[in-house]
Amino acid sequence: xxxxxxxxxxxxTMWSVIFVYALTVAVNLGEFWxxxxxxxxxxxxxxxxxxxxxxVPPGDTLSWDTTxxxxxxxxxxxxxxxxxxxxxxxxxxxxxxEWDQDRVEALQLMLLxxxxxDPLRLMVYRVRARLTETxxxxxxxxxxxxxxxxxxxxxxxxxxxxx
Amino acid sequence: MTTKASFFGNVxxxxxxxxxxxSRGQRIFRRVFEAFIGAGSIWLAWxxxxxxxxxxxxxxxxxFARYIDISFMHGNQLPIWNAWAITALVVLGFLRIDRWVxxxxxxxxxxxxxxxxxxxxxFVLGEIPHSSNLVGMGIMxxxxxxxxFRDRTEGGRFAIGFSYFFIGLGYTSAALSKLVARGxxxxxxxxxxxWVNEKAVDEMARSGSVELNFVQxxxxxxxxxxxxxxxxxxxxxxxxxxxxxxxxxxxxxWGVMALHMGIWVTMDILFALxxxxxxxxxLPWAAFIDRLFPEKxxxx
Numbered sequence: 001x002x003x004x005x006x007x008x009x010x011x012x013t014m015w016s017v018i019f020v021y022a023l024t025v026a027v028n029l030g031e032f033w034x035x036x037x038x039x040x041x042x043x044x045x046x047x048x049x050x051x052x053x054x055x056v057p058p059g060d061t062l063s064w065d066t067t068x069x070x071x072x073x074x075x076x077x078x079x080x081x082x083x084x085x086x087x088x089x090x091x092x093x094x095x096x097x098e099w100d101q102d103r104v105e106a107l108q109l110m111l112l113x114x115x116x117x118d119p120l121r122l123m124v125y126r127v128r129a130r131l132t133e134t135x136x137x138x139x140x141x142x143x144x145x146x147x148x149x150x151x152x153x154x155x156x157x158x159x160x161x162x163x
Numbered sequence: 164m165t166t167k168a169s170f171f172g173n174v175x176x177x178x179x180x181x182x183x184x185x186s187r188g189q190r191i192f193r194r195v196f197e198a199f200i201g202a203g204s205i206w207l208a209w210x211x212x213x214x215x216x217x218x219x220x221x222x223x224x225x226x227f228a229r230y231i232d233i234s235f236m237h238g239n240q241l242p243i244w245n246a247w248a249i250t251a252l253v254v255l256g257f258l259r260i261d262r263w264v265x266x267x268x269x270x271x272x273x274x275x276x277x278x279x280x281x282x283x284x285x286f287v288l289g290e291i292p293h294s295s296n297l298v299g300m301g302i303m304x305x306x307x308x309x310x311x312f313r314d315r316t317e318g319g320r321f322a323i324g325f326s327y328f329f330i331g332l333g334y335t336s337a338a339l340s341k342l343v344a345r346g347x348x349x350x351x352x353x354x355x356x357x358w359v360n361e362k363a364v365d366e367m368a369r370s371g372s373v374e375l376n377f378v379q380x381x382x383x384x385x386x387x388x389x390x391x392x393x394x395x396x397x398x399x400x401x402x403x404x405x406x407x408x409x410x411x412x413x414x415x416x417w418g419v420m421a422l423h424m425g426i427w428v429t430m431d432i433l434f435a436l437x438x439x440x441x442x443x444x445x446l447p448w449a450a451f452i453d454r455l456f457p458e459k460x461x462x463x
Contacts, residue, residue, distance in 0.1 A: 007179070009311055014328065017325075028226075033279060033296065034279075034295070042343070042344035044344070044348075044351070044354035044393075050365060052367050052368045078371035088289070092289060094289070103220065105220075109219050110218075129357060129364075
């Protein structure tokens with residue numbers, strides 16, 4: 001096959017893919033894997049939201065108040081031990097608009113898919129941060145939901161403001 | 164005056180190397196790159212498939228999930244069967260089964276479509292990752308090459324040029340997204356402070372504890388250092404389209420590699436598959452192989 005024919009084929013294919021690429025990202029909010037406009041880190045300076053999990057002994061008194069991240073009660077708990085991606089957890093918590101029984105069950109399945117033998121209670125916090133006027137980063141944590149191997153996954157273990 | 168058509172004519176000529184002499188190094192490199200893209204696709208299929216088993220609810224639909232009810236992939240073993248199917252198709256594609264099976268040239272394309280389905284089933288919890296996009300475009304490039312080019316030498320050249328093109332387009336698009344969203348103030352070092360803290364919280368969630376490393380502490384302590392990091396990143400992304408041209412290609416690829424190393428040390432995010440791919444495409448491996456193992460030439 002001549003070089004010109006090959007070039008023509010390649011050119012036609014490339015323009016076709018570019019057209020499909022542009023069309024799919026245009027009608028799918030910039031994402032249609034593996035096509036993307038790659039918007040990561042574009043929203044610089046915006047407040048962000050993440051999640052952390054703390055292990056809570058069954059007898060402890062629960063507080064649903066927002067606190068500074070450094071002051072949250074309970075023992076550190078790494079979700080990696082349960083095979084969970086922390087960004088999945090953060091998105092699950094921040095992007096859930098309505099908390100109902102299904103959402104609590106799904107969160108319990110995510111965190112306790114392989115439950116340990118001993119009873120385990122986990123408090124899931126939503127962590128928020130923003131730049132302050134004094135050029136520092138303020139970080140706060142709000143308890144959202146309590147899940148546990150000895151708890152039924154229902155709405156009674158949600159922060160009252162989410163019910 | 165340079166016209167738009169001649170600019171892209173020049174781009175295609177620089178990307179695909181059609182008609183240029185072939186060599187042992189190029190043949191080996193094409194197969195190594197194809198093997199990497201195939202192995203990366205298989206790894207993604209299994210990584211995503213096994214994670215999907217623990218998903219029971221949908222928070223955000225992406226890709227195919229915006230058009231079909233992807234919940235049929237949840238609560239059963241379908242993601243694992245899909246991973247097996249992708250594995251088989253990629254292996255069969257690599258082994259050139261079209262010699263024995265009708266429609267065998269469709270193996271990579273079917274694998275690409277099934278991988279898109281696997282992605283749509285896995286990423287329904289709100290996360291929109293980009294670490295797998297380069298491999299996704301890579302397998303799509305080989306899929307198109309198999310269907311469009313009868314000659315495997317030219318097909319392989321097309322697939323590699325295809326990857327270079329979408330690497331350049333992707334990183335440049337990332338720079339444009341930042342400039343559109345924040346303008347020239349995007350590299351303000353205080354923005355990096357927010358991200359460093361964000362990733363510290365991610366690490367706290369992942370492992371239970373966190374400590375800033377030396378570079379992160381430096382960026383948090385000195386606004387101008389944080390600003391310099393971000394400015395370098397933005398400038399590198401904005402120049403990424405230059406990989407379409409032979410001369411600056413490797414320099415730009417190493418700029419992109421430095422960008423990824425910077426993201427790794429400041430934000431603890433390693434796009435491992437993308438970094439391996441940049442390492443493969445960022446050095447003249449074919450020329451190295453040709454120099455180490457020259458082909459014997461006969462003089463007639």
